[in-house]
Amino acid sequence: MIELEDLTVAFDDVTAVADVDLRIDRGEFVTVVGPSGCGKTTLLRAIGGLQTPTSGGVRIDERSPSIAQDAGDIGFVFQQHTLLPWKSALENVTFLREMAGESPDREDARALLDSMGLEGFEDARPRALSGGMKQRVAIARALHLGADVLLMDEPFGELDELTRDELGVELRSLWRRERKTVVFVTHSVPEAVFLGDRCVVMGDRPGRIEAVFDVELPEPRDAAVFGSRPFQERVAAVRRTLHENHD
Numbered sequence: 110m111i112e113l114e115d116l117t118v119a120f121d122d123v124t125a126v127a128d129v130d131l132r133i134d135r136g137e138f139v140t141v142v143g144p145s146g147c148g149k150t151t152l153l154r155a156i157g158g159l160q161t162p163t164s165g166g167v168r169i170d171e172r173s174p175s176i177a178q179d180a181g182d183i184g185f186v187f188q189q190h191t192l193l194p195w196k197s198a199l200e201n202v203t204f205l206r207e208m209a210g211e212s213p214d215r216e217d218a219r220a221l222l223d224s225m226g227l228e229g230f231e232d233a234r235p236r237a238l239s240g241g242m243k244q245r246v247a248i249a250r251a252l253h254l255g256a257d258v259l260l261m262d263e264p265f266g267e268l269d270e271l272t273r274d275e276l277g278v279e280l281r282s283l284w285r286r287e288r289k290t291v292v293f294v295t296h297s298v299p300e301a302v303f304l305g306d307r308c309v310v311m312g313d314r315p316g317r318i319e320a321v322f323d324v325e326l327p328e329p330r331d332a333a334v335f336g337s338r339p340f341q342e343r344v345a346a347v348r349r350t351l352h353e354n355h356d
């Protein structure tokens with residue numbers, strides 16, 4: 110379980126995140142949506158131990174984020190794929206575990222790439238992969254680490270809309286198989302509603318939680334959901350809350 114208690118992160122003259130309380134259950138998929146600059150990335154970085162809180166705190170299964178990270182329990186996926194250009198897709202997946210001193214499990218890495226639709230691209234370098242494929246490799250890399258918690262910061266932000274929808278469908282189905290705890294930050298309301306069990310809506314100045322929506326949609330969530338009425342109603346409700354809290 111991830112517990113945020115009274116979490117505040119301030120930079121010189123900006124309070125990026127103010128008094129955030131949130132509990133995320135093990136195996137839950139939580140999305141965070143909010144206007145640009147409202148503190149989403151800062152919140153995610155604090156959860157992952159990359160940003161020290163000014164006050165309040167974060168516990169991951171009763172441990173500090175840095176201890177959880179040292180134990181290999183947190184995987185990150187960022188907007189920029191951060192793959193190593195000189196390594197193949199397969200080597201990029203195994204690399205972080207090798208860095209951690211573990212022997213590479215090429216079979217697991219290969220299976221993950223296959224499950225992400227990258228069969229036949231194991232030996233390709235990143236420059237030969239499309240943006241969507243690179244993000245698939247980055248997700249496989251995080252899963253190969255064996256982390257229970259995946260922190261994802263706009264991972265599909267640079268992709269075209271169709272690829273973004275496709276990857277959303279794949280990620281949700283992957284999550285149903287693996288049941289990782291996922292915290293997923295996005296600007297996109299439809300993406301937040303489609304992916305999340307709960308959708309956290311942030312307001313800005315200072316960054317705070319305005320509302321948390323339970324998203325109950327029929328499973329499995331596939332592309333047909335995007336056109337469904339319950340989906341569109343939830344998107345409209347989240348949008349309303351965002352607009353109400355943005356000046």
Ligand SMILES: Nc1ncnc2c1ncn2[C@@H]1O[C@H](COP(=O)(O)OP(=O)(O)OP(=O)(O)O)[C@@H](O)[C@H]1O
Pocket residue numbers: 120121123124125143144145146147148149150151152296316
């Ligand atoms: N290292 C830093 N030093 C100073 N200010 C920072 C730092 N990191 C973030 N901020 C400020 O904190 C606020 C929140 O930034 P953050 O990147 O968390 O927002 P965001 O919601 O992720 O934005 P976006 O959606 O545009 O990526 C912004 O005003 C930003 O300028």
